Amino acid sequence: MNNSIQSIYNWYRNTLRNPKYRWWIILGTVAYFFSPIDVAPDFIPVIGQLDDIALATLLVSELSQIAMDYFKARKGEVGESENPINTASTVGSSTVVDVEASSVHQ
Numbered sequence: 364m365n366n367s368i369q370s371i372y373n374w375y376r377n378t379l380r381n382p383k384y385r386w387w388i389i390l391g392t393v394a395y396f397f398s399p400i401d402v403a404p405d406f407i408p409v410i411g412q413l414d415d416i417a418l419a420t421l422l423v424s425e426l427s428q429i430a431m432d433y434f435k436a437r438k439g440e441v442g443e444s445e446n447p448i449n450t451a452s453t454v455g456s457s458t459v460v461d462v463e464a465s466s467v468h469q
Contacts, residue, residue: 372421379425392422 379388395401396415405411 375421376425379422380429389422389426392418 375388378384395418399405401411401414403410403414405415
């Protein structure tokens, strides 16, 4: 049972992270919330709301992670283009750092 829940979770997460299917998954999840057909019917106290809460938590956490990754990538692009003198780039497995040096006289 635990393996099947994990495989459903992995499928949902991977499909949500695919830009081609993302809106379909979001729309399907929202439709599930309003649908009278559920895995656990909503008229059953507590248990009926657990599947909705679990799915909502999963959707919000995955969308927030996608948004954080997007903004981190955008910040990295802006950060590199703001200061062209001091930049670091990765070449193969080594890192190349351009540094402007000046000597200090005493």
